[in-house]
């Protein structure tokens with residue numbers, strides 16, 4: 001791990017009618033970054049945030065934005081989401097015909113690059129692009145909707161990806177997204193993840209977002225300590 005665990009909410013469960021206030025509340029809760037689940041209704045069945053929506057929310061945030069592009073043709077949208085203020089842009093390997101070129105282009109635009117892998121996509125897909133990548137996102141649900149059940153089988157892939165990243169010596173984040181709770185974060189962290197996306201569990205936590213963030217961070221930290229002991 002190149003840094004302590006990062007806790008990153010998905011905005012998907014937020015009240016879309018008050019996104020500025022929602023973003024401010026997440027920053028007050030102590031999150032490390034904010035993830036925007038961008039969906040085009042083609043790559044996944046749902047339709048969510050255009051770049052202008054994210055741009056409107058940008059001034060309300062004191063933390064970085066990452067755009068998770070669940071879209072069929074990501075190359076057409078890279079400039080829009082960087083211009084909207086996303087410091088990280090994540091594309092799906094399954095939607096990038098020329099993944100190496102796409103990741104390189106994200107960096108040319110001044111953002112950090114990320115590649116997402118659906119649960120069925122093997123770790124070997126990123127073997128040839130590690131030098132172009134700042135973040136690998138291992139989806140622990142099938143993309144398109146929040147509130148789904150965590151897929152434990154992805155942990156085998158997390159172990160593989162962590163070994164690839166450590167062997168490369170490159171400072172690449174290993175992120176998980178989907179069904180992350182105070183329970184599933186423990187085994188995801190033990191398998192090698194160091195960035196954790198949480199949507200529904202964080203928004204539904206009975207003691208509020210700050211307590212949820214602090215609990216997730218503590219569980220991930222202790223899992224990392226056990227893993228290296």
Ligand code: DX5
Nearest residue numbers: 010143144146147179199200
């Ligand atoms: C799926 C989305 C969700 C979201 C988090 O396409 O990417 O994974 O970010 O949703 P929860 O935490 O509710 O599973």
